[in-house]
Amino acid sequence: xxxPPHSAPDASSEGGPSSDFLNEQPPQLPAGEPAxxxxxxxSVPFAFHGTAREYFRIWIVNTLLxxxxxxxxxxxxKVRKRRYLRGSTELLGNRFDYRADPVRLLIGNLIxxxxxxxxxxxxxxxxxxxxxxxxxxxxxxxxxxxRSLAFNAHNTVYRGMRFRYKPSLAGxxxxxxxxxxxxxxxxxxxxxxxxxxxxxxxxxxxxxxxxYFRFDPPGSNFYAAYLLGGLxxxxxxxxxxxxxxxxxxxxxxxxxxxxxxxxxFALSGLGLFIGRHFIFASLFNHLWNxxxxxxxxxxxxxxxxxxxxxxxxxxxxxxxxxxxxxPWAVIRTLRYKASCIRFQPAGxxxxxxxxxxxxxxxxxxxxxxxxxxxxxx
Amino acid sequence: xxxxxxxxxSGKWLISIPVTVVFEDDGSVRFSGEGISSQHRIEDIGISxxxxxxxxxxxxxxxxxxxxxxxxxxxxxxxxxxRGRLQSVIHFLETKSAIAAAATSAILLTVAxxxxxxxxxxxxxxxxxxxxxxxxxxxxxxxxAFRPYMDNSVATIQARRRVQTQLRRLLPGVxxxxxxxxxxxxxxxxxxxxxxxxxxxxxxxxxxxxxHEDELAAVLAHELGHLKYRHGIQNLFRNSLALLFVATxxxxxxxxxxxxxxxxxxxVQNGYSRSFEREADRHAxxxxxxxxxxxxxxxxxxARMEKTNGNTFNALxxxxxxPSVEERAxxxxxxxxxxxxxxxVDPPPASAANATSPRTYPATRFSSRQNTHTTQLDANGGxxxxxxxxxxxxxxxxxxxxxIEGEVNLSFIVEVDGSxxxxxxxxxxxxxxxxxxxxxxxxWRFFPGRLRDGKPVRVRMAVPIKFTTSExxxxxxxxxx
Numbered sequence: 061x062x063x064p065p066h067s068a069p070d071a072s073s074e075g076g077p078s079s080d081f082l083n084e085q086p087p088q089l090p091a092g093e094p095a096x097x098x099x100x101x102x103s104v105p106f107a108f109h110g111t112a113r114e115y116f117r118i119w120i121v122n123t124l125l126x127x128x129x130x131x132x133x134x135x136x137x138k139v140r141k142r143r144y145l146r147g148s149t150e151l152l153g154n155r156f157d158y159r160a161d162p163v164r165l166l167i168g169n170l171i172x173x174x175x176x177x178x179x180x181x182x183x184x185x186x187x188x189x190x191x192x193x194x195x196x197x198x199x200x201x202x203x204x205x206x207r208s209l210a211f212n213a214h215n216t217v218y219r220g221m222r223f224r225y226k227p228s229l230a231g232x233x234x235x236x237x238x239x240x241x242x243x244x245x246x247x248x249x250x251x252x253x254x255x256x257x258x259x260x261x262x263x264x265x266x267x268x269x270x271x272y273f274r275f276d277p278p279g280s281n282f283y284a285a286y287l288l289g290g291l292x293x294x295x296x297x298x299x300x301x302x303x304x305x306x307x308x309x310x311x312x313x314x315x316x317x318x319x320x321x322x323x324x325f326a327l328s329g330l331g332l333f334i335g336r337h338f339i340f341a342s343l344f345n346h347l348w349n350x351x352x353x354x355x356x357x358x359x360x361x362x363x364x365x366x367x368x369x370x371x372x373x374x375x376x377x378x379x380x381x382x383x384x385x386x387p388w389a390v391i392r393t394l395r396y397k398a399s400c401i402r403f404q405p406a407g408x409x410x411x412x413x414x415x416x417x418x419x420x421x422x423x424x425x426x427x428x429x430x431x432x433x434x435x436x437x
Numbered sequence: 438x439x440x441x442x443x444x445x446x447s448g449k450w451l452i453s454i455p456v457t458v459v460f461e462d463d464g465s466v467r468f469s470g471e472g473i474s475s476q477h478r479i480e481d482i483g484i485s486x487x488x489x490x491x492x493x494x495x496x497x498x499x500x501x502x503x504x505x506x507x508x509x510x511x512x513x514x515x516x517x518x519x520r521g522r523l524q525s526v527i528h529f530l531e532t533k534s535a536i537a538a539a540a541t542s543a544i545l546l547t548v549a550x551x552x553x554x555x556x557x558x559x560x561x562x563x564x565x566x567x568x569x570x571x572x573x574x575x576x577x578x579x580x581x582a583f584r585p586y587m588d589n590s591v592a593t594i595q596a597r598r599r600v601q602t603q604l605r606r607l608l609p610g611v612x613x614x615x616x617x618x619x620x621x622x623x624x625x626x627x628x629x630x631x632x633x634x635x636x637x638x639x640x641x642x643x644x645x646x647x648x649h650e651d652e653l654a655a656v657l658a659h660e661l662g663h664l665k666y667r668h669g670i671q672n673l674f675r676n677s678l679a680l681l682f683v684a685t686x687x688x689x690x691x692x693x694x695x696x697x698x699x700x701x702x703x704x705v706q707n708g709y710s711r712s713f714e715r716e717a718d719r720h721a722x723x724x725x726x727x728x729x730x731x732x733x734x735x736x737x738x739x740a741r742m743e744k745t746n747g748n749t750f751n752a753l754x755x756x757x758x759x760p761s762v763e764e765r766a767x768x769x770x771x772x773x774x775x776x777x778x779x780x781x782v783d784p785p786p787a788s789a790a791n792a793t794s795p796r797t798y799p800a801t802r803f804s805s806r807q808n809t810h811t812t813q814l815d816a817n818g819g820x821x822x823x824x825x826x827x828x829x830x831x832x833x834x835x836x837x838x839x840x841i842e843g844e845v846n847l848s849f850i851v852e853v854d855g856s857x858x859x860x861x862x863x864x865x866x867x868x869x870x871x872x873x874x875x876x877x878x879x880x881w882r883f884f885p886g887r888l889r890d891g892k893p894v895r896v897r898m899a900v901p902i903k904f905t906t907s908e909x910x911x912x913x914x915x916x917x918x
Contacts, residue, residue, distance in 0.1 A: 114489040117537040121530045124540040127547050140488060140527075147491030154444060154453050154504060155492050157485070173681055180677035185574045219453050220446030220502035269451055384541065412451035 102405070103359055108398035110148035112388040118144055119387040131173075135166035145394060146216065151403055157217040164211075202232030213266055221414060226265040235261045252282035255343075263351055269412040277350035282343065289339035296331030300324040333375065334368060341367035348401055355406035362400040370396055438462055439514050443495070443505035445470055458495070458503060460514045466495075468503060479518060486524040487512060489531065551682060557709070560674035564667050569634075572670060576634025579669070586622040588641055591831050591876035593621045596644050598856075598879060603654040606728050607661060617664060627742045631660040631717075633669030646745055651730045652738035655721060658728075659735070662720025668713040675709050718765055725769075736766035811850055812886070812894040813916075822851040822883040822896050827912050830877035832904055836869050843867035843904045845874040848917055853893040855883045863899065874902045886916075 122137030139162045146156040175193075183190030197204075206227045213225035235258055243250045256279050263275035303323055341364040348360035374389035438461055445456040445468065456470030464479045475497075483496035493511050495503040505511065512525070530536050600619050608616065617635045627643040637660045647653045663669070718735075725732050743762045812819070836843070845867075849860040860878045862871050878900065886896035900914040 109491075114531075117534070118489060118531045120537050120540045120544065121527070124544050124547075125527075127544065140486075143485075144488055144491060147488065152453070154446070157494055157502075157504075177677055177681060180680070181673060185571050185578070187578060217502075219451050220448040220500070221451055410450055410452045414449045 103402040104152055104405070106398040106401050106403065107150040108148055108395045109150060110145060110391050110394065112391040115141075115144060115391050116387040131169075132166065135162040135169060138162070138165060145390070149394075149398060151218070152409070154219050158215055159217055159222075160211070160215040198237070202229060202236045205236060206232045209262060209265070218268065219409075221269050221412070224267040224415065226267065228261075228265055231261055231265070252286040253279050255286075256282045259347060267415070268353060270415050271354040271356075271412045274352040274354075275347075275350060276352075277346050281346045285339050285342040285346075288342065289335045292338055293331045293335035296327055296334065300327035300331070303327070333371070337368055337371045338364060344400070354412075356409070357404040357406065359402045359404055360400050361402075362397075366396070439510050441505050441507040441510045443468070443503040443507075445473060446502050446504070448500035448502065456503060458505070462517075464518070479514075484511065484515060484520070487528040489528075552679065556675055556678045556682065557671075557712070559678060560671045563674045564670040567667075567670050572667065573634035575669060575673070576632045576636045579632045580620065580636060580638075583620065583622050583638055586624055588621040588623050592641065592872055594876050595860075595879035596621055596639075596641065599644075599650065599653060600639065600657065603650060603657050606654055606730075607658050607724055609728075617661070627745050629656050629660055631663035631669070633667065635664055637661075637664070642745075643742065646741050647738065648741070649734060649737075651734040654728065654730050655725060655732075655735035655738055658721035658724040658730075659717045661724065662717030663713065665720060666713075666716055668717070672709065672713065679709075714765070718768055722769060732769040735769040739766060811897040812888070819888040819894070820886060821916050822855070822886040822898065822914075824881065824883055824914060825855065826880075826882040827914075828877050828880045829912070830870075830873045830902055830904070833869050833873055836867070836904070837906065840906055841867060841869070842906060843870045845870045845902045845904075846899065847874055847878050847902060848897060848899050849878055851883045851885060851896045851898055853885050853895060855885045857881050857883070870902070870904050873904075877902070881914075 118140060122133070122140055126132075126134040126137050139158065139160050142160070143158040146158040149156050179190060179193045183193065206225075206229055210225040210227050213223040216223045235254075239250070239254050239257060243254055256277065260275045263273050266273040300323070341362055344362045344367075345360040348358040351358050370393060374393065377385040378389055438459060440460075441458050443456055443458055445454045446452055454470045454473060456468045456473060458466065458468040460466055460479065465476060466479050466482060467476045468474065477497060481498045483494075485494040485496070487493070487508060490506075490508060492504050492506045493508060495505070497503070515525075530540075597619060601616065604616050604619075605611075615635075617631075617637045620636060620638045621644075622638055622640050624640040624642065627640060627646045629637065629639045629643050631637050637657070643656070644653070721735060722732055725735065739762050843866050845865040846863040847860055848863050850858045852858050857879055860875045862875065865871050865874075885893040887893050897917045898914045899917040900912060902912065
């Protein structure tokens with residue numbers, strides 16, 4: 061079996077400024093916005109070469125193999141699927157590589173599966189177990205997030221160089237345990253600011269070689285996006301509430317059954333779906349336009365209406381095809397995302413130099429996926 | 438000798454240099470590009486697996502990589518070195534449309550088979566190994582949800598007696614301590630359900646719907662089926678396993694929390710719930726036949742519950758937790774047709790259970806003699822029933838607070854075992870007292886009336902119950918003339 065070398069290259073083999081990675085702080089940017097270079101011609105696109113046909117075949121064969129092996133092949137399937145998606149993404153002539161060790165993912169999966177089976181069954185018998193588990197998950201959340209980001213970054217490779225994630229547990233505790241308390245205390249007003257802080261935490265601890273990722277968007281756009289998203293959700297939910305009023309006072313149905321409630325639930329679900337994707341699309345450009353890799357920049361140009369149309373048609377296709385069109389939805393989503401982002405180098409990328417660090421943990425990766433954390437990076 | 442083009446990255450700097458790689462037949466690998474050239478043994482080089490048409494990577498021993506889209510040539514080299522056989526099998530499977538089509542049908546079949554047979558079978562095996570104490574724990578937890586709705590009013594005394602009578606019919610030879618625990622609730626809908634740990638929850642609204650005690654027995658038989666097959670615990674296992682299974686299938690658990698991901702899971706869980714209902718129905722049918730209860734009683738109460746609760750789910754049987762009423766009634770469509778309601782049929786004492794809405798049982802409705810076979814002991818010269826325990830009725834608090842007094846004349850039967858049955862209101866000057874009066878009378882105990890030869894007989898008695906705010910009313914039941 062040919063497998064890529066999973067260990068990071070030996071730190072001693074290179075003499076760069078590597079040894080003190082964990083404590084190192086990024087150098088301060090020169091004050092003020094770096095001059096936005098007007099020559100857009102300098103920017104290069106992210107190209108996505110994946111096709112729904114290829115991905116469907118990979119997806120279906122690997123899903124079947126997972127089923128036939130009672131889920132053991134699942135980890136290998138996941139690595140193959142991710143490798144395909146990363147390997148289909150091109151920047152400046154080079155593709156991205158995904159080098160995760162399936163065995164580590166498998167171990168993580170097994171632990172999470174056991175954990176949740178135990179939670180579901182023991183929790184029904186002894187509720188304290190359930191509350192204890194939830195408390196444990198909340199307490200472990202910062203660690204899970206950090207580990208998962210680190211695992212993903214470590215296994216994503218560009219031009220033979222791994223991305224890095226500086227595992228700052230203290231920062232994660234602040235973002236994932238302390239700031240949510242602030243959200244509650246401010247009755248949710250702090251929420252958009254928290255999303256910004258969370259994003260900043262995720263982006264700024266990433267590095268590629270010795271280059272730092274930076275993230276400096278103003279908070280006002282977050283508030284605008286969440287306000288509009290909330291209005292959309294509120295508007296659609298209001299239609300549902302109007303429908304309920306109609307049932308209650310128009311048709312005199314005091315206790316509607318599930319079927320009569322169906323339009324209400326469908327509207328609420330749709331409202332959440334549209335609201336969520338509206339917020340994602342309106343923040344997407346904002347997030348990427350304020351993300352830097354040292355002095356290199358990203359330029360994003362996503363259109364909210366196109367993104368909403370894409371996601372709504374994806375949802376319809378997946379539901380109608382009993383999930384079989386899921387790979388198709390993944391491919392067209394990624395293709396559109398890639399077409400929205402351009403990279404604007406401020407100078408030769410070749411100046412970025414290798415640094416040595418520790419690896420991420422597969423358990424954190426799986427656990428974070430379970431909790432449903434998606435950073436959209 | 439094979440030659441490929443690639444992009445070299447040193448791993449130390451973020452560089453990308455075009456190189457030409459030459460694989461010699463003797464196993465040495467040379468590559469050269471602008472300012473770079475090197476030589477390695479092919480055994481020392483890791484080569485990434487073939488995956489569709491995405492580029493391959495050669496992982497060099499010094500941490501450098503060479504990226505090349507020339508999949509065909511690399512495969513040929515690996516093939517000649519007999520490397521990467523296992524990976525090439527998976528790649529082969531991934532490239533053939535016919536295999537993808539076959540895999541699609543295989544997955545659909547496996548999924549259907551696992552969800553319909555595999556998981557339920559596994560859940561059943563697991564459930565049978567769960568000790569009864571765990572059952573009880575689960576049931577107690579579930580009961581907590583009903584605590585706010587529990588009804589402990591006097592009306593339940595009579596209700597409990599009725600339910601116990603039917604349970605003994607269905608479970609002859611089972612000692613009283615082993616009978617299911619009955620919990621009465623006010624839920625706003627006519628319903629009854631079984632909870633693990635031998636519990637049956639019955640809504641008072643349901644009891645009011647019962648027009649014949651056989652119907653009560655029919656529904657109880659269904660709930661006993663749920664208890665017998667431990668459906669509560671099985672359900673727990675099935676749903677947990679289904680969650681894991683669907684998660685394995687969709688590739689990640691996070692998709693379950695999303696809008697689209699929950700729909701399949703909901704459908705699966707509804708399907709399970711319906712299969713449990715069918716099993717409980719089949720148990721009810723055999724239990725009713727054994728207890729000589731006409732099976733059609735089940736259909737009649739089911740239809741009435743449906744009408745009252747206003748379920749319009751028949752058209753949407755797939756998404757409902759229960760199969761459609763027509764489908765269930767068909768199962769019970771055996772034996773003789775039910776007799777038309779006649780004066781000889783048992784009265785609906787159900788209404789006694791409803792203490793908060795006395796309007797539902799006007800006194801006149803019960804004034805005619807409903808039960809036959811009581812004995813007039815005066816004529817035969819026997820011994821009248823002797824009261825052993827006469828509970829005072831509870832003065833309805835709102836009437837007491839308002840200072841309203843009243844009198845309820847009741848008629849009831851003292852059974853041969855000394856218990857009271859069929860209490861009915863003959864006349865009443867305030868319906869608000871009826872429920873309390875009936876509840877009190879139902880709990881009374883007598884030494885049964887006897888014929889001259891000592892044989893106990895049923896005797897119809899009458900009693901006026903006075904509610905006065907001044908002094909406790911005296912109670913003197915008399916044989917009815």
